[in-house]
Amino acid sequence: MISIEEVKKLTELARIAVPDAELEELRADLDRILDYVGQVQKLAGEKVDRDLPEHRNVFRDDREPHEPGKYTEAILKQAPDRSGDYIRVKKVLEQGR
Amino acid sequence: MQNLTIKKARELLDQKEISAVELAEKYLTKIEKENTALNAYISTYNSAKAMAHAADQQIKEGKQTALTGIPFGIKDNILVEGEYASACAGILQGYVATYDAEVIRRLRKDGAVLLGRTNMDDAAMGSSTETSFYGPTRNPLDLSRVPGGSGGGSAAAVAADLCIAALGSDTGGSIRQPASHTGIVGFKPTYGRVSRRGLISLASSLDQIGPAAKTVEDAEIIFNAIAGIDPLDSTTRDGSVGTAKKVIGVPYDLFGSHLDADVSDVFDASVARLKNLGYEIRDIKLPHLEYGLASYYIILPAEASANLARYDGVRYGLHVDGAGGIGDYFATRGAGFGKEVRRRIILGTYVLSAGYYDAYYTQAIKVRDLIARDFEEAFKEVSAICLPTTAAPAFKLGEKSSDPIKMYLEDLFTIPANLAGVPAISIPAGTVEREGKHLPLGMQLIAPEFGDERLFNIGKQFEANNQTPSV
Numbered sequence: 001m002i003s004i005e006e007v008k009k010l011t012e013l014a015r016i017a018v019p020d021a022e023l024e025e026l027r028a029d030l031d032r033i034l035d036y037v038g039q040v041q042k043l044a045g046e047k048v049d050r051d052l053p054e055h056r057n058v059f060r061d062d063r064e065p066h067e068p069g070k071y072t073e074a075i076l077k078q079a080p081d082r083s084g085d086y087i088r089v090k091k092v093l094e095q096g097r
Numbered sequence: 098m099q100n101l102t103i104k105k106a107r108e109l110l111d112q113k114e115i116s117a118v119e120l121a122e123k124y125l126t127k128i129e130k131e132n133t134a135l136n137a138y139i140s141t142y143n144s145a146k147a148m149a150h151a152a153d154q155q156i157k158e159g160k161q162t163a164l165t166g167i168p169f170g171i172k173d174n175i176l177v178e179g180e181y182a183s184a185c186a187g188i189l190q191g192y193v194a195t196y197d198a199e200v201i202r203r204l205r206k207d208g209a210v211l212l213g214r215t216n217m218d219d220a221a222m223g224s225s226t227e228t229s230f231y232g233p234t235r236n237p238l239d240l241s242r243v244p245g246g247s248g249g250g251s252a253a254a255v256a257a258d259l260c261i262a263a264l265g266s267d268t269g270g271s272i273r274q275p276a277s278h279t280g281i282v283g284f285k286p287t288y289g290r291v292s293r294r295g296l297i298s299l300a301s302s303l304d305q306i307g308p309a310a311k312t313v314e315d316a317e318i319i320f321n322a323i324a325g326i327d328p329l330d331s332t333t334r335d336g337s338v339g340t341a342k343k344v345i346g347v348p349y350d351l352f353g354s355h356l357d358a359d360v361s362d363v364f365d366a367s368v369a370r371l372k373n374l375g376y377e378i379r380d381i382k383l384p385h386l387e388y389g390l391a392s393y394y395i396i397l398p399a400e401a402s403a404n405l406a407r408y409d410g411v412r413y414g415l416h417v418d419g420a421g422g423i424g425d426y427f428a429t430r431g432a433g434f435g436k437e438v439r440r441r442i443i444l445g446t447y448v449l450s451a452g453y454y455d456a457y458y459t460q461a462i463k464v465r466d467l468i469a470r471d472f473e474e475a476f477k478e479v480s481a482i483c484l485p486t487t488a489a490p491a492f493k494l495g496e497k498s499s500d501p502i503k504m505y506l507e508d509l510f511t512i513p514a515n516l517a518g519v520p521a522i523s524i525p526a527g528t529v530e531r532e533g534k535h536l537p538l539g540m541q542l543i544a545p546e547f548g549d550e551r552l553f554n555i556g557k558q559f560e561a562n563n564q565t566p567s568v
Contacts, residue, residue, distance in 0.1 A: 002447070003490070010443045010446045011443060013450070015406075015409070015423070015426040015427055015430055016268050017419070018439070030440070030447070032201075032502060033440075033502065036390075036502050036505075037392075037395050037448075037457065038457075039388055040457065040460040040461050042458055043460070043463065043467060044466060048466040050470055055255060074195045078413035078414075079411070080410060080415075080416035087411060089411055090422035090425060092422045092423075
């Protein structure tokens with residue numbers, strides 16, 4: 001049984017504001033879903049051996065960058081708060097730290 | 098000129114019986130007249146007419162491809178440069194795509210005409226297109242019913258002939274299930290066959306872009322145009338599969354008890370049709386598939402919680418002010434995510450958190466591997482697997498909204514193919530009657546990895562063998 005405290009903590013981790021009035025419904029939904037998906041534990045004893053392709057990183061060559069500023073305007077136009085060529089956000093560092 | 102297929106439209110265009118501009122205008126006018134009742138399209142693209150002109154130019158120069166001048170609907174989670182793209186999510190309102198998705202780049206090069214963005218469930222999470230920021234889409238076959246989801250807009254647009262074909266995305270059935278509910282063809286490629294660059298990510302190990310089309314042949318034409326290795330999507334891959342034998346497996350255990358009698362009859366009639374085409378039908382066991390839904394609803398929320406962490410109101414989309422920088426995140430995400438999206442993100446956060454990771458996520462991955470192995474074992478004996486796409490026809494708007502599990506069960510038969518990364522197609526199989534309306538049902542075929550062609554081959558034969566049993 002998932003608790004309201006656990007749900008509140010999860011909303012904090014996920015950075016989603018959930019009004020107090022909606023927490024119980026969310027909790028009950030999660031409970032029901034976790035109950036259903038918990039079925040996967042029934043197969044805890046099984047073993048799988050599969051031939052899987054090797055994970056590999058794919059990088060492009062570190063050369064020939066595009067010309068500076070080519071995409072800047074198109075990208076910055078999207079920003080909700082913009083100051084010249086900067087995206088503006090609220091201060092995250094306290095004074096004197 | 099009703100209900101054109103790609104092939105028919107190609108003939109008309111090439112024989113100069115209609116221009117690409119005329120064809121586009123015909124569809125845009127139709128959308129203007131008929132879309133309000135359906136809400137299949139969110140909006141049409143500003144660049145649609147320009148694309149039609151470019152297509153006419155391409156035809157004039159004799160450089161047309163199979164898709165030149167063909168009008169498409171595009172699911173709202175696929176980026177078309179210069180046009181809005183929001184995945185029908187509150188949190189992406191106002192975002193204008195800054196680049197073309199790879200599939201759009203390819204369609205554009207081929208001269209396809211993109212008409213507009215089609216409706217979908219919020220952030221692609223849903224099986225009914227009811228959670229969309231823009232309101233639900235209605236099923237053209239019965240306006241009181243859903244078209245399925247998350248790609249209900251694309252399916253409805255094709256079914257209502259508001260485009261010749263559409264692109265969708267399929268993470269757990271979002272192309273195939275709506276195809277079943279609206280009586281069209283829906284195809285999910287082998288994972289990695291089609292680039293996901295420019296697809297707004299839901300679950301990166303499950304998402305694939307695919308066609309919603311009127312015929313299997315049309316789906317094949319579109320697949321051939323959009324598939325291919327993309328150096329900018331490192332999950333694209335190529336491969337091959339052996340020659341097919343004419344043996345199809347049916348996992349009766351998996352769905353036997355779930356189907357209404359008339360739905361079962363339609364499926365049995367489909368199997369009979371395959372037999373008539375010379376396929377040997379074998380009862381097969383896929384013993385772990387019944388856990389697929391549980392596995393999926395751990396893996397998907399986990400991946401979605403990671404993928405949707407990027408929506409913070411800083412660089413694009415919705416911004417809602419909160420107390421301080423971090424408060425902005427809480428306020429923006431609280432306002433921008435619908436209930437279902439929020440539910441899944443929280444669920445994903447839970448199953449990935451220390452203390453629960455092993456019990457849920459690690460186990461879900463193991464179940465996924467077991468399912469993939471079930472398929473591998475089965476495909477040693479059969480060349481394709483056949484089962485219903487959905488257990489029932491389209492349900493009424495609101496019917497499943499109050500119970501998340503009830504809604505999740507819609508994808509019971511479609512999810513396994515996403516978990517295993519194998520290709521799957523839904524083809525119209527017949528109809529059943531509900532309250533005086535004839536509602537379509539889809540037959541689903543699944544092939545091994547890289548066996549996409551097999552599905553088109555069997556599908557085209559199935560379509561040509563033309564009895565559509567109604568019950």
